[in-house]
Amino acid sequence: MPSAAEKLNVVVVGAGIAGLATAVALREHNVLVLEQSRLKEEVGAAIHLGPNASKIALKWGLSLEKLNSPEVNFYHEMGADGPTHFKIPIRAREEFGAPWLLNHRVDLHAELRRLATREDDLTAPAVVRTASRVERIDPDSGTLYLATGETITADVIVAADGIHSVARAAVIGSDLSAKPSGHSAYRALIPRSAFDDQPDLLRYLDGDASGTGFCTWMAKDRRLVAYPCHGATYLNIVAIVPDREAKDSKEAWHAAGSIDELLASFSEFCDDAKAILRRVDSCALWQLREQDPLSTWTKGRVILIGDAAHAMLPHQGQGGGQAIEDAEALQVVLPLGTTPASIPERLKVAQEIRYERASLIQGYSRSKALGPREGEKVVNAQEYAAYNFGYNGAREWAESHGIQL
Ligand SMILES: Cc1cc2nc3c(=O)[nH]c(=O)nc-3n(C[C@H](O)[C@H](O)[C@H](O)COP(=O)(O)OP(=O)(O)OC[C@H]3O[C@@H](n4cnc5c(N)ncnc54)[C@H](O)[C@@H]3O)c2cc1C
Known part of the structure; x- marks a missing residue:
């Protein structure tokens, strides 16, 4: 077990995909997840995860057996009246090193939660507190104000509180809704x-x-x-x-x-x-x-991730995948031994790694849904796929983009 002195106190706001993925990624530290709901309602929907995200989750220990998710072996696009536009084989494992998974959302949430909270010999389980709504945060002191009247201070606050984020206004200085x-x-x-x-x-x-x-x-x-x-x-x-x-x-x-x-x-x-x-x-x-890209995702001890940072249209099915990539970047920039004093600078490095790619995918998704804006390049589906799926984690991105870790 790492010593207490090496660990950060991390509070994650929200137990959606972004929040639970962060709890898995930062398990070496002390992680408390605050979720406003009771996490009881079953969300009747699925979510597919491309190989860019499944590769990361598999490294964290995601169990394909528990997930029980079919894989994409072909992509078939038809016209409204039925004829095939194209049907292409998909070889995600061979081409990108991981499967393209078709998940029930409840299965994916349950599996991320299991990974975050399971007992193991090396790290302490994350604590997930439900019915714990955060009303307000102070980025400079790292203080969270809960609806119950309780206040909590943290070395790092990861705001994974979705498209209606309460943290966003505190970070960017104005309320910019999608x-x-x-x-x-x-x-x-x-x-x-x-x-x-x-x-x-x-x-x-x-x-x-x-x-x-x-x-x-x-x-x-x-x-x-x-x-x-x-x-x-x-x-x-x-x-x-x-x-x-x-x-x-x-x-x-x-x-x-x-x-x-x-x-x-x-x-x-x-x-x-x-x-x-x-x-x-x-x-x-x-x-x-x-939503257009925000001016920044981080201020003081807070970083926005997932839909709170870069809500995107679902036409490429990458919102959840980008949230998982965000969480993995935090794992890379916040190793054990990171000092509390260095947090504001470390979070800027996380943003530097993630901002360009997530913003581009946000733009691609809008362009696919609504058509390109004036002057924007038209990118075809094959190019989208190669860019989206061909990601190999924050460390490789930092190295290839000259970002000092
Ligand atoms: C129709 C549709 C289809 C999609 N399909 C795909 C797909 O196939 N693949 C893909 O990768 N993405 C897909 N997406 C996008 C994906 O669902 C989102 O990007 C992803 O769920 C975002 O996760 P999140 O954790 O950031 O936010 P959320 O899922 O919104 O989670 C936020 C959590 O924070 C909690 N919370 C909010 N405010 C507070 C507060 N103040 N205090 C405490 N807790 C709080 C909420 O209760 C919630 O549990 C789709 C989206 C839509 C709309």
């Missing part, structure tokens, strides 16, 4: 048994001879995405539509969507797409927001 993008996303999980009466649709769960895969049906202003998760016992659906067709669209994981409106938005799509959507028995609706 703007509606004009699109909303329905999300649903359809159980395998819902396909009993039409078994030919099981191919969207089971894939083909090459294995499981990722399917999309694309129209100009809307798209449907379908892929299996949780051992292919569920088909995950993400259906992106113009906001005007999705009444009461809110930005919250648990806001319910209308199945009638969902079906109406895809009434011109091919039979398979409609047959899949008819099997949705409840769905959530999320208003998609876009």
Whole structure:
């Protein structure tokens, strides 16, 4: 066990993917995670993690067996009326050294939480406190003010409190909220048994001879995405539509969507797409927001990570992956023995490593969703994939970009 003198007191705000990944990454220190919710509500959605993120999580000990996530072996894009635009084999393990995983969100959260809080001989488990809302933070003194009236001080505060971050205003000096993008996303999980009466649709769960895969049906202003998760016992659906067709669209994981409106938005799509959507028995609706890069992610003892730092549109499925990369960068810049006095400088190094890449992916995601802004380069999907997936961690990035660790 490292000595107490070598360890930092780290407080993480938020137990989403970013917060739990940080608790895993910084386990060598004393880590307290403060989460406002009771972490009881099951989020009915999946999240895919590209090899850039799964590679990091596997190094932390992520168990593929526990996760039970199918992998992407092909990517199949179709038109709204059904014909194939392209179907390409995906060799993520061979090309990028790690799998592209199709996870149930609950499985991924549970696995990150297990890694953060399990007993081991070398490090102390992180403590996750639920029903602990942080109201305000003071970046200079490292003080957190909780809704209960309690105050806590820390050497480092990692603000992983999502798109509505309370820490963001304290860091950037103004409240810069993400703007509606004009699109909303329905999300649903359809159980395998819902396909009993039409078994030919099981191919969207089971894939083909090459294995499981990722399917999309694309129209100009809307798209449907379908892929299996949780051992292919569920088909995950993400259906992106113009906001005007999705009444009461809110930005919250648990806001319910209308199945009638969902079906109406895809009434011109091919039979398979409609047959899949008819099997949705409840769905959530999320208003998609876009954000330009913040002027900074860090001030004093606080750093913003994940959606709090770089909320992005989901059209490339990289928001969660970028959060995992942020956490790994903190692991690299805050080794045991880091002195409390050096924290503000160390957090600036973390930002220096992560800012360019996360901002570029944020921009790519916006461009893919809404089209490039005037003067912006049009990047094709192959280029996106190579850039997104070909990341080998903060140390390699720092070395190749002349950043002193
Ligand atoms: C429709 C959709 C599909 C997506 N698909 C993908 C995908 O396939 N792959 C991918 O990588 N990404 C995807 N994303 C993006 C991804 O979901 C997010 O980037 C990721 O969940 C962000 O994690 P986070 O931990 O930063 O934030 P969050 O998940 O928002 O977690 C923040 C946590 O902080 C807590 N919290 C907030 N405020 C406080 C407070 N004041 N005090 C204490 N706790 C607080 C919240 O309760 C929450 O638990 C998708 C997003 C959407 C909307």
